[in-house]
Amino acid sequence: MTQPLWQKANIKIDARIMKFLAGDDVLLDREFFLHDITASKAHVEGLANIGVVSVDEAAALKRELDVLAADFRSGEFVLDERYEDGHSAIEARLTERLGDAGRRVHTGRSRNDQILVATRLWLKDQLAALETHCRAIARACLERAAQPALPLPGYTHLQRAVVSSTAMWFAGFAEGFIDNALRARQTTTLIDANPLGTAAGYGVNLPLDREHTTAALGFARMQISPIYAQLSRGKFEMAVLEAIAGALLDLRRLAWDLSLFTTAEFNFVSLPSEYTTGSSIMPNKRNPDVVELLRASYASVAAARTEIEQLLSLPSGYQRDLQFSKGSLFHGCRHGLAALELVPDLLARMQWNESAMRAAIEPAMYATDVAIEQAAAGVPFRDAYRAAAETASTAGHGRTPESSLAARVSPGAGNDLRLDELAARLRQLDG
Known part of the structure; x- marks a missing residue:
């Protein structure tokens, strides 16, 4: 591992302790690495604006950051256990290529605001994907709802209740996912604040050009208080997971309906063959495994949110506990969005069994x-x-x-x- 950024003379490093401190950080940072590079470029521009680095140094630093991003995308540069984390890797690479100019890149920032801004940019991407998936699901539902309505039993308490229709069923989920898309957009408004320049939570004795970095990184506003920047860590991550979980709650109920409707006892729905699997022992079986895992997906996102919530029993200011939030955040977002991405095609291609639905109306x-x-x-x-x-x-x-x-x-x-x-x-x- 390269020398830690915080290493001081005459301080012994225990390899076991370092391994525990680093954990999976360097591997998880691969997800945020390109955003970290983007934020580093904006930070360099801000430093040049206040004369901390020269115009030529800024140009060289930005050029090397672009090269690093390209090397990372191509696989030529691998973020691995040689580095404590992604932040260390960026500084090590710039120092290797540019000497003292590379050593200046961390002026005025901390790893605290560095991970905050990279995560914040990544979260905005996740919300954009969430909104896209929810709009696609709503669109698929509306297209099916516009087709000739077939009679469908309406249930309350899982008992036959009143006459409903396939159009009403699709329209209900269409409106739900329109609201889920709106919630994704509203959550974006909440988190769209730039924490870069808040350093370790108390600011620095430099006139950092935070207005420039806010605009350069595409944030709607500056997160003004350095203390609140730290307080918002975990809070904003939970808000994103809650937006994803809200969509998955609707998906869970939709999947429950399909799980019931595909049984021989109901026989209302046939699924595309790609969305079913065979039994390992029973030759007669085709199982709705995809639908069942869609139904289960909420649990992963809810667990990620709960893990972060449990980490937040903390005083103000940065605490290392928050390092553990990255893994749960990444896995929760990735799993939830992957589930939602499968739904539009499923809804477009599922088939209703009209005769069975009519026969169930008493x-x-x-x-x-x-x-x-x-x-x-x-x-x-x-x-x-x-x-x-x-x-x-x-x-x-x-x-x-x-x-x-x-x-x-x-x-x-x-x-x-x-x-x-x-x-x-x-x-x-x-x-």
Whole structure:
């Protein structure tokens, strides 16, 4: 390992302790490394603006940072156990190539604001991906909802309740994922603040050009207080995981429906063959493994959020405990986004079994229609309710799923899905 940035003379380093301190940091930093390089370029520009490095030194540093980024992408430079972390690797490379100019790159910053800004840029990318996936899911749902509606039993308490439709089912999840996309955008607004230049949490005795780095890195605003920059670590990561988890909660319920609907007992849905697997012992089986893992994905994101939350039982200021937040953050975001990415194609290609859905609609499922019709005619609703309950077994006489859905004119119901309004909300996010 290269000499740690904090190494001082006559201080012995214990290899076992160093291994524990470093942990998986250098491996996890691969995920944030390019963002760290980008932020380093902006920092160099800011240092040049206040005369800490010369114009020529700044140009050389930025050129070498670009070369490092290219070498990292190509695999020529590998971030590995030779370095304590990604920050050390950047400084070591610049020092090797540029001598004293490389040694000046860390002026006015700490590894604390260095990882904060790299993580913040990475989090913005994750939220952009989340919004993209949620919009794609909503779009797939709206496209299927616009197709001719097929009758589908509506359930409460997992008991047959009222007549519903495939269009209503898709419209419900469309609106949910439009909201999830909106939440991703709102969370971006929350975290879109530049912590670079807050150093170790108390500022430095230099007039750092933080306005320049804020603009250069594409942040909406500066995170002004150095103390709050440290307080926001973990808080902002949790907000991103919560936005992903919110989408996965809707996905979990969607996957639960498909898990039930694909059973022989329901037989409402057929999945594309790529989304099923065979049994290792039972030749007759095709299992909805992908849907089941989509259903389980929320747990990984919720666990990541909980791990970070448990780390935050801390006083103000930086504490090394926060190093452990990187692994859970990375794994939670990666798993959650990978799950959501699979959903649009699944929704576009799943097939409904109309005959099985029609067969599952029984006469008693029209009882609510009967009660409301009587109430609309002037019968007190509780009287109409009791009368409909007594005749529920014959409530379907002369009725069809189509007539029930056609009469359902409340906004959002079977005959007034308002798909145009939902599409307009989605276009606002697309625009």
